[in-house]
Amino acid sequence: MFTDADAAALYDQLNPWDATRYPSDAFFNGLVMDADAVLDVGCGTGSMLHQARHFGHRGRLVGLDPDLAALDRARRRTDIEWVAGAAADASWDREFDLATMAGNAFQCFVSDGELSASLAAIRRALRDGGRFAFDTRNPQVREWEEWKPSNASEVVDGSGRTLHVSHQVESVVDDVVTLTETTSAHDGTVLRVDRASLRFLDVSELGAFLHKAGFEIEAQYGGWQHETVSDVSRSIVTIARGA
Template identity: 65%
Template sequence: MFSDAEAAALYDVMNPWDPARYPEVVFCTELVMAAGAVLDLGCGTGSMLHRARDLGHTGRLVGLDPDHGMLDRAKRRTDIAWVSGVAADAAWDDEFDLATMTSNAFQHLVTDDELRASLTAIRTSLRDGGRFVFGTRHPQARAWESWNPSNAFDIEGATGRKLRMWHDVESVAGDVVTFTETTAERDGTVLRVDRASLRFLDVPALATFLTGAGFTIEDQYGDWHRGPITETSREIVTIARRVRTQHSAPDGNTPHLQ
């Protein structure tokens, strides 16, 4: 009743990659435009990489996403490589200067094993000194408490179809929140129900996973304006750098970093 293609088009209506509306766009665009080769994990409909090309990026751009409806929409632009898969499937080795996960896509990495496998694959895909930038919702803000039918909202789809959407939290188990997103007609006729789980990691937990995977945290902010993390921060924005590979010194004894 509401196809994957319609859902992908609606996603773009709800989440335009617009620097005038979202500071995340400005933050990420600066990093992408300064990098020669970029891997966008959870690229969705490809808006970030589309914009990079529009702004004149001439290097290698690759988008990875498991959602075929999203990828089909991304493929409207053919001068970017689009790959089906999840972060743990990333099979590149020492090829990118920058990896990104925008729009809180990082929170879809739910289990410890999934996080470790994904971070290892991301690190491997980066060149020595390459950076990984991503944002997550700060658990202290408890964003999920507003995800309920009383906050339903009306929206017009890409084709002008009038819709109503709402969220329902099914469970909060430790740092994992499972919820549904319902898309309906304005009269309440349900068209589609999507279910997802998100993990809300705090600053120490993020640090543990990142350092364990061979990253060092270069910068961390409480918002996309590069403000500090405080007790009221709603975001954790992280720039992690791949730790440079150790090599033996010329005498073969003391290791040194490139």
């Protein structure tokens, strides 16, 4: 038995959030702590906002995600607003200084229609001059080529079970990579298979979608220490501003 709640807990084990240890988390945390009202789109289990509150953020913090099991885990903190839903359906109107999408959540917007509708809703949620910060994987690095069973990881979960988590790419069609994540027990029994599609956009394509949605790019980095974007940058880190 491996429930959605188990999967959400496992996500946190495999992707611990700690702005005192990880440069990516410190980058987002710095922006969040400086903003009065923050919307975290694709907040998942809510770790980023949990830590911001823990560090003393006193303003409005809102997490949005369509994954109900992840949100249930986020709700362990009740001094943050948690909203179930997809970005494209958000209806906030000029309420936030900052919107974030951490952990490459932006790549979950796969079709042009979903991407445009999501960006329009995020733009609408921001006050004029508000910022939208997110990271995406650089298509030039072709990170999906590392997503194969030989790179599987083993982890002991909260109840002491040894779990095996592996990835397999199912297809690469244009800029969309579809993959499966398989979670197995120590004896090889498959407990769960999750399937996801992720879109890989390059700098100019990101710029075009953002521009169309009413954003201008304030800064773009190839890493968490403000490196220039290059062919070998694994991440593209974008800060856009509502134009």
